[in-house]
Amino acid sequence: MTETFADLGLGEGILRAVADAGYEKPTPIQQKAIPYVLMGRDILGCAQTGTGKTASFTLPMIDILAQGRARARMPRSVILEPTRELAAQVAENFDTYGKYNKLTMALLIGGVSFTEQEKLLDRGVDVLIATPGRLLDHCERGKVILTDTKVLVIDEADRMLDMGFIPDVERIVGLMPTIRQTLMFSATMPPEIKKLADKFLMNPKEMAVDPPSSTADTVEQAFVTVQPRSKRKMLRSLIDREGDSLKNALIFCNRKREVADLFASLQKSGYPVGALHGDMDQYKRMEWLEKFRTGEVSLLICSDVAARGLDIATVSHVFNVDVPNNAEDYVHRIGRTGRAGRQGKSITFVTKDDDKLWAAVKKIVGKDIPELEIEGSAPREEEPEQTAPRRESRSRSEGKTDRSRGKPERDNRRSRRGRDDHEIGELEELKVPFGQSDQLPAFLRR
Known part of the structure; x- marks a missing residue:
């Protein structure tokens, strides 16, 4: 030996x-x-x-x-x-x-x-x-x-x-x-x-030297159940809850837009935070990395571009604000902590919609991951607030008809809030030549 x-x-x-x-x-x-x-x-x-x-x-x-x-x-x-x-x-x-x-x-x-x-x-x-x-x-x-x-x-x-x-x-x-x-x-x-x-x-x-896709024993893993709109509040609560044990942390999101939004939110709340994603120019990325290494910022919000590119032995925590779309990325994300024999901790936010993704993570990890029971977490079987009233009002409108046409009346007060970020992103990228608005989808020509 x-x-x-x-x-x-x-x-x-x-x-x-x-x-x-x-x-x-x-x-x-x-x-x-x-x-x-x-x-x-x-x-x-x-x-x-x-x-x-x-x-x-x-x-x-x-x-x-x-x-x-x-x-x-x-x-x-x-x-x-x-x-x-x-x-x-x-x-x-x-x-x-x-x-x-x-x-x-x-x-x-x-x-x-x-x-x-x-x-x-x-x-x-x-x-x-x-x-x-x-x-x-x-x-x-x-x-x-x-x-x-x-x-x-x-x-x-x-x-x-x-x-x-x-x-x-x-x-x-x-x-x-x-x-x-x-x-x-x-x-x-x-x-x-x-x-x-x-x-x-x-x-x-x-x-x-280890089974493929295994996680290090030096990383304490846990998850917390949240409602999608409560993630930012839960993250602030956990950061404050960890106290002095949190020396610094990497905070992973699935999308670059979410990285930018969460960065702005935590910065506004007064946290020492930086951001890192693939659309940043190299000099800005290296600047944030250096600030994180030197301790000028203790929280670095990032996409999976950082899941393998960082070797900072002293990272104490990893927060997965989103369950990764690829289960193997979970292994790489939490591998940013617990390095060189040190102890680390990872906490993943799981919503009701994440059931399949989280099941894939637990399968690839091959061991049970405990759930944190803390104030503000929500049982996954619960429905989001106001779901029932919304369904009731929708059912009332279904019976209304337009007398002149004899057809169900359309609700023209639709909000884009219900659409997911991906759909909205596609709409915002839509480009139509000037004078050719007839090429737009019907719902945009109303």
Whole structure:
């Protein structure tokens, strides 16, 4: 059994950097992966988020790349990440662990000037960390040549699949030499990922340290039943209720609009809050992340763009204001807390309409999640207030008729309040050329 990082065969400079970072013992995935990476084997690794997966490939890669020199526009290694935040996080890992090794690195992500990135590439880089789309942009401009790539890492492969990046990844792999070392890591291992592994990897060493889609034991999970219109009030109540135990928290919503609305609501109530979603420019996203890391804001409201891109060991709480549409995203969301052996807590808001989504979450987690009984929560079998009177008034109007036509009278006082956000969003995106209003749907031409 491996006791220390020195037992894994890493170089002296890396061991010093790891010690400086305060790590003493490797995690299970690091114990299994690092020796095989140093041997030059292809790896197919499955480990839940927060288990040290990133260091399991960054540490041995620094050791491997310590010998040799990069040429202009021809990176010696490539790491593909699904999101800008995760790519930036991996870059920070290389800075931390490679400070005693003279390796060059470039980070290629959207929202950053091409010119600055091209300057780095022209000098030659040992490690190229990129999102698939931005890397292809540079390849098409002739600024990156991948024919000298020795090591390829495909990180968060299941997220790549979910976000539709696999065609881009296939194009990138097609630009690389056939003989290379490929490392593929994923938090979950659906059948589609196994097929990709067969396509990209040669005789890989497979390893898994936890059951796919499992959650860490360091995270205390709970849910609270709420009415849809009471979510904001319940969130404020829970934040106040947690008191000093809440050091900072990530608050997840399913939609970008909900992120913006909740941010405005909490900010108006005086909470130290930030926001993060995919439509923000990169500089704003990084600014909020930095404020969250330094404690300038303790609450960060985000979409699932942050479910895998954040590695902040001190996050104490995760609030799921919405049950995620994809059950596996629940695993990644709550994996933002309880990291590096610390204790964390997650609380999910569940409404009556969330029955199917919540059942899928409990199935994938594989264990019972207790319900919090607190003031303001509502039994799920209860109907929302005023439901019965509304139905009664509707039944009265059904009997009325328009005498001139002999048809049921239409209620022209309909409100858009009943429509869900998705429908409203579609209507607001509707564009009709000037002078062609006859193309509008009937209910908009009244």
